[in-house]
Amino acid sequence: MGADAPNILPALARLDAITRRLRPECPWDREQNERTIVPHTVEEAYELADAAQRGDDGKLLDELGDVLFQVHFLALLLEERGAGDLAQVAEHCTEKLIRRHPHVFGEAQAESAQEVLRNWDQIKQREPGREQGVFGEVPDNLPGLLYARKVQRRAATSGFDFPDVEGPLGSLREELEELHGAQSAEERFDELGDVLFAAVGIARKLRVDPELALRAAAERFRSRVTTAHDLAASEGRSWNDLDSDEQLGYYARARSTQKGPAR
Numbered sequence: 582m583g584a585d586a587p588n589i590l591p592a593l594a595r596l597d598a599i600t601r602r603l604r605p606e607c608p609w610d611r612e613q614n615e616r617t618i619v620p621h622t623v624e625e626a627y628e629l630a631d632a633a634q635r636g637d638d639g640k641l642l643d644e645l646g647d648v649l650f651q652v653h654f655l656a657l658l659l660e661e662r663g664a665g666d667l668a669q670v671a672e673h674c675t676e677k678l679i680r681r682h683p684h685v686f687g688e689a690q691a692e693s694a695q696e697v698l699r700n701w702d703q704i705k706q707r708e709p710g711r712e713q714g715v716f717g718e719v720p721d722n723l724p725g726l727l728y729a730r731k732v733q734r735r736a737a738t739s740g741f742d743f744p745d746v747e748g749p750l751g752s753l754r755e756e757l758e759e760l761h762g763a764q765s766a767e768e769r770f771d772e773l774g775d776v777l778f779a780a781v782g783i784a785r786k787l788r789v790d791p792e793l794a795l796r797a798a799a800e801r802f803r804s805r806v807t808t809a810h811d812l813a814a815s816e817g818r819s820w821n822d823l824d825s826d827e828q829l830g831y832y833a834r835a836r837s838t839q840k841g842p843a844r
Protein backbone atom coordinates (compact mmCIF):
# COMPACT_ATOMS: atom_id res chain seq x y z
CA MET A 582 0.00 0.00 0.00
CA GLY A 583 1.07 3.61 -0.51
CA ALA A 584 1.61 6.25 2.11
CA ASP A 585 -1.16 6.76 4.66
CA ALA A 586 -3.23 9.93 4.52
CA PRO A 587 -1.54 11.29 7.71
CA ASN A 588 1.78 11.23 5.79
CA ILE A 589 0.33 12.69 2.58
CA LEU A 590 -1.34 15.72 4.13
CA PRO A 591 1.77 17.18 5.86
CA ALA A 592 3.79 16.70 2.65
CA LEU A 593 1.18 18.57 0.63
CA ALA A 594 1.01 21.32 3.28
CA ARG A 595 4.80 21.75 3.09
CA LEU A 596 4.68 22.03 -0.70
CA ASP A 597 1.92 24.59 -0.41
CA ALA A 598 3.95 26.61 2.12
CA ILE A 599 7.02 26.57 -0.14
CA THR A 600 4.91 27.66 -3.13
CA ARG A 601 3.51 30.56 -1.11
CA ARG A 602 7.03 31.62 -0.07
CA LEU A 603 8.46 31.42 -3.57
CA ARG A 604 5.71 33.60 -5.01
CA PRO A 605 6.77 36.84 -3.23
CA GLU A 606 10.44 36.07 -2.53
CA CYS A 607 11.70 34.69 -5.87
CA PRO A 608 12.00 37.34 -8.63
CA TRP A 609 11.11 34.84 -11.36
CA ASP A 610 8.08 33.40 -9.56
CA ARG A 611 6.91 36.89 -8.65
CA GLU A 612 6.69 37.91 -12.32
CA GLN A 613 4.60 34.96 -13.47
CA ASN A 614 0.91 34.79 -14.36
CA GLU A 615 -1.21 31.93 -15.72
CA ARG A 616 -0.36 32.77 -19.34
CA THR A 617 3.39 32.60 -18.70
CA ILE A 618 3.16 29.52 -16.47
CA VAL A 619 0.92 27.33 -18.64
CA PRO A 620 3.62 26.65 -21.28
CA HIS A 621 5.74 25.22 -18.47
CA THR A 622 2.74 23.20 -17.28
CA VAL A 623 2.34 21.69 -20.75
CA GLU A 624 6.08 20.94 -20.92
CA GLU A 625 5.99 19.22 -17.54
CA ALA A 626 2.97 17.16 -18.64
CA TYR A 627 4.89 15.93 -21.69
CA GLU A 628 7.88 15.03 -19.52
CA LEU A 629 5.52 13.12 -17.22
CA ALA A 630 4.06 11.28 -20.21
CA ASP A 631 7.56 10.38 -21.41
CA ALA A 632 8.49 8.97 -17.99
CA ALA A 633 5.31 6.89 -17.93
CA GLN A 634 5.91 5.63 -21.47
CA ARG A 635 9.45 4.57 -20.56
CA GLY A 636 8.29 2.81 -17.41
CA ASP A 637 10.79 4.78 -15.34
CA ASP A 638 9.29 4.94 -11.83
CA GLY A 639 12.02 7.19 -10.45
CA LYS A 640 11.53 9.69 -13.26
CA LEU A 641 7.76 9.35 -12.93
CA LEU A 642 7.98 10.28 -9.25
CA ASP A 643 10.08 13.33 -10.10
CA GLU A 644 7.84 14.51 -12.95
CA LEU A 645 4.68 14.04 -10.90
CA GLY A 646 6.20 16.43 -8.38
CA ASP A 647 6.81 19.02 -11.09
CA VAL A 648 3.21 18.76 -12.28
CA LEU A 649 1.95 18.93 -8.70
CA PHE A 650 3.90 22.16 -8.16
CA GLN A 651 2.30 23.60 -11.29
CA VAL A 652 -1.14 22.86 -9.82
CA HIS A 653 -0.24 24.52 -6.51
CA PHE A 654 1.20 27.58 -8.27
CA LEU A 655 -1.74 28.09 -10.63
CA ALA A 656 -4.19 27.65 -7.74
CA LEU A 657 -2.26 30.30 -5.81
CA LEU A 658 -2.68 32.71 -8.73
CA LEU A 659 -6.43 32.12 -8.56
CA GLU A 660 -6.37 32.78 -4.84
CA GLU A 661 -4.50 36.06 -5.25
CA ARG A 662 -7.28 37.54 -7.36
CA GLY A 663 -10.10 36.05 -5.29
CA ALA A 664 -11.20 33.61 -7.99
CA GLY A 665 -10.67 30.40 -6.00
CA ASP A 666 -8.03 28.44 -4.13
CA LEU A 667 -6.50 24.97 -3.94
CA ALA A 668 -9.25 23.72 -1.64
CA GLN A 669 -11.89 24.77 -4.17
CA VAL A 670 -9.88 23.12 -6.94
CA ALA A 671 -9.84 19.85 -4.97
CA GLU A 672 -13.52 20.08 -4.03
CA HIS A 673 -14.54 20.86 -7.60
CA CYS A 674 -12.52 17.89 -8.86
CA THR A 675 -13.99 15.58 -6.20
CA GLU A 676 -17.56 16.57 -6.99
CA LYS A 677 -16.92 16.15 -10.71
CA LEU A 678 -15.43 12.67 -10.26
CA ILE A 679 -18.42 11.57 -8.17
CA ARG A 680 -20.88 13.04 -10.68
CA ARG A 681 -19.15 11.41 -13.66
CA HIS A 682 -18.84 7.97 -12.02
CA PRO A 683 -22.47 7.09 -11.31
CA HIS A 684 -21.58 3.41 -11.80
CA VAL A 685 -19.39 3.71 -8.68
CA PHE A 686 -21.20 6.31 -6.57
CA GLY A 687 -24.74 5.83 -7.88
CA GLU A 688 -27.06 3.27 -9.41
CA ALA A 689 -25.84 3.32 -13.03
CA GLN A 690 -24.19 0.32 -14.65
CA ALA A 691 -21.00 0.27 -16.75
CA GLU A 692 -19.45 -3.07 -17.59
CA SER A 693 -16.58 -1.86 -19.78
CA ALA A 694 -14.12 1.02 -20.05
CA GLN A 695 -15.82 2.06 -23.29
CA GLU A 696 -19.16 2.38 -21.52
CA VAL A 697 -17.50 4.50 -18.83
CA LEU A 698 -16.08 6.87 -21.45
CA ARG A 699 -19.41 7.12 -23.27
CA ASN A 700 -21.26 7.88 -20.02
CA TRP A 701 -18.56 10.38 -19.03
CA ASP A 702 -18.97 12.40 -22.23
CA GLN A 703 -22.77 12.30 -22.03
CA ILE A 704 -22.71 13.53 -18.42
CA LYS A 705 -20.34 16.36 -19.40
CA GLN A 706 -22.77 17.48 -22.09
CA ARG A 707 -25.54 17.87 -19.50
CA GLU A 708 -23.48 19.95 -17.06
CA PRO A 709 -24.42 23.64 -16.73
CA GLY A 710 -22.25 26.10 -18.64
CA ARG A 711 -20.92 23.52 -21.07
CA GLU A 712 -20.67 24.42 -24.75
CA GLN A 713 -23.40 22.47 -26.48
CA GLY A 714 -23.08 20.23 -29.52
CA VAL A 715 -21.29 16.98 -30.27
CA PHE A 716 -17.94 18.77 -30.42
CA GLY A 717 -18.54 21.32 -27.67
CA GLU A 718 -15.40 22.34 -25.78
CA VAL A 719 -12.94 20.31 -27.87
CA PRO A 720 -9.78 22.44 -27.49
CA ASP A 721 -8.46 23.71 -30.82
CA ASN A 722 -4.89 23.85 -29.52
CA LEU A 723 -4.46 20.13 -28.86
CA PRO A 724 -1.66 18.43 -30.82
CA GLY A 725 -3.02 17.15 -34.12
CA LEU A 726 -3.17 13.46 -33.25
CA LEU A 727 -4.85 14.08 -29.91
CA TYR A 728 -7.26 16.57 -31.47
CA ALA A 729 -8.28 13.93 -34.03
CA ARG A 730 -8.78 11.34 -31.27
CA LYS A 731 -10.88 13.78 -29.23
CA VAL A 732 -13.08 14.60 -32.23
CA GLN A 733 -13.54 10.90 -33.02
CA ARG A 734 -14.36 10.09 -29.42
CA ARG A 735 -16.98 12.82 -29.24
CA ALA A 736 -18.57 11.53 -32.46
CA ALA A 737 -18.57 8.02 -30.97
CA THR A 738 -20.56 9.17 -27.93
CA SER A 739 -23.36 10.16 -30.31
CA GLY A 740 -23.33 6.65 -31.78
CA PHE A 741 -21.37 7.55 -34.92
CA ASP A 742 -18.57 4.99 -34.73
CA PHE A 743 -17.30 1.69 -36.07
CA PRO A 744 -18.19 -1.33 -33.90
CA ASP A 745 -14.62 -2.65 -33.86
CA VAL A 746 -11.11 -2.07 -35.20
CA GLU A 747 -11.87 -3.68 -38.56
CA GLY A 748 -13.75 -0.58 -39.67
CA PRO A 749 -10.83 1.84 -39.14
CA LEU A 750 -8.44 -0.70 -40.69
CA GLY A 751 -10.62 -0.82 -43.79
CA SER A 752 -10.75 2.97 -43.87
CA LEU A 753 -6.97 3.16 -43.68
CA ARG A 754 -6.60 0.80 -46.63
CA GLU A 755 -9.06 2.87 -48.65
CA GLU A 756 -7.36 6.14 -47.75
CA LEU A 757 -3.94 4.73 -48.69
CA GLU A 758 -5.32 3.79 -52.10
CA GLU A 759 -6.72 7.29 -52.55
CA LEU A 760 -3.40 8.81 -51.48
CA HIS A 761 -1.61 6.62 -54.01
CA GLY A 762 -3.90 7.94 -56.75
CA ALA A 763 -3.72 11.61 -55.73
CA GLN A 764 -2.48 13.81 -58.56
CA SER A 765 -2.17 17.36 -57.25
CA ALA A 766 -0.44 18.79 -54.19
CA GLU A 767 -3.84 19.74 -52.77
CA GLU A 768 -5.17 16.21 -53.25
CA ARG A 769 -2.07 14.70 -51.62
CA PHE A 770 -2.47 17.09 -48.69
CA ASP A 771 -6.09 16.07 -48.17
CA GLU A 772 -5.52 12.36 -48.65
CA LEU A 773 -2.54 12.26 -46.32
CA GLY A 774 -4.68 13.94 -43.66
CA ASP A 775 -7.33 11.26 -44.20
CA VAL A 776 -4.67 8.54 -43.81
CA LEU A 777 -3.50 9.99 -40.52
CA PHE A 778 -7.09 10.44 -39.31
CA ALA A 779 -7.85 6.79 -40.10
CA ALA A 780 -4.69 5.70 -38.26
CA VAL A 781 -5.88 7.62 -35.20
CA GLY A 782 -9.17 5.72 -35.44
CA ILE A 783 -7.23 2.44 -35.28
CA ALA A 784 -5.28 3.69 -32.26
CA ARG A 785 -8.50 4.68 -30.51
CA LYS A 786 -10.05 1.27 -31.07
CA LEU A 787 -6.87 -0.43 -29.81
CA ARG A 788 -6.81 1.96 -26.81
CA VAL A 789 -3.35 3.17 -27.78
CA ASP A 790 -2.38 6.82 -27.37
CA PRO A 791 -1.45 7.87 -30.94
CA GLU A 792 0.80 10.71 -29.78
CA LEU A 793 2.86 8.45 -27.51
CA ALA A 794 2.91 5.65 -30.08
CA LEU A 795 4.25 7.98 -32.77
CA ARG A 796 6.86 9.42 -30.42
CA ALA A 797 7.98 5.90 -29.51
CA ALA A 798 8.28 5.00 -33.19
CA ALA A 799 10.30 8.16 -33.84
CA GLU A 800 12.61 7.27 -30.94
CA ARG A 801 13.12 3.77 -32.33
CA PHE A 802 13.93 5.19 -35.75
CA ARG A 803 16.31 7.75 -34.27
CA SER A 804 18.11 5.10 -32.23
CA ARG A 805 18.45 2.74 -35.20
CA VAL A 806 19.78 5.44 -37.53
CA THR A 807 22.30 6.46 -34.85
CA THR A 808 23.39 2.84 -34.48
CA ALA A 809 23.65 2.46 -38.27
CA HIS A 810 25.79 5.62 -38.41
CA ASP A 811 28.08 4.19 -35.71
CA LEU A 812 28.31 0.82 -37.46
CA ALA A 813 29.44 2.54 -40.65
CA ALA A 814 31.98 4.62 -38.74
CA SER A 815 33.37 1.49 -37.04
CA GLU A 816 34.13 0.15 -40.51
CA GLY A 817 35.77 3.34 -41.67
CA ARG A 818 32.78 4.49 -43.70
CA SER A 819 31.25 7.96 -43.66
CA TRP A 820 27.45 7.81 -43.33
CA ASN A 821 26.94 10.87 -45.51
CA ASP A 822 29.06 9.38 -48.29
CA LEU A 823 27.07 6.14 -48.48
CA ASP A 824 24.44 5.70 -51.17
CA SER A 825 20.86 4.98 -50.09
CA ASP A 826 21.17 1.20 -50.54
CA GLU A 827 24.27 1.09 -48.35
CA GLN A 828 22.59 3.22 -45.70
CA LEU A 829 19.58 0.89 -45.74
CA GLY A 830 21.93 -2.07 -45.32
CA TYR A 831 23.46 -0.56 -42.19
CA TYR A 832 19.99 0.38 -40.96
CA ALA A 833 18.83 -3.24 -41.35
CA ARG A 834 21.83 -4.41 -39.33
CA ALA A 835 21.10 -1.84 -36.65
CA ARG A 836 17.46 -2.86 -36.50
CA SER A 837 18.38 -6.52 -36.06
CA THR A 838 20.51 -5.70 -33.02
CA GLN A 839 17.83 -3.74 -31.19
CA LYS A 840 14.67 -4.80 -29.44
CA GLY A 841 11.33 -3.43 -30.52
CA PRO A 842 8.83 -3.96 -33.33
CA ALA A 843 10.29 -4.64 -36.73
CA ARG A 844 9.73 -2.04 -39.40
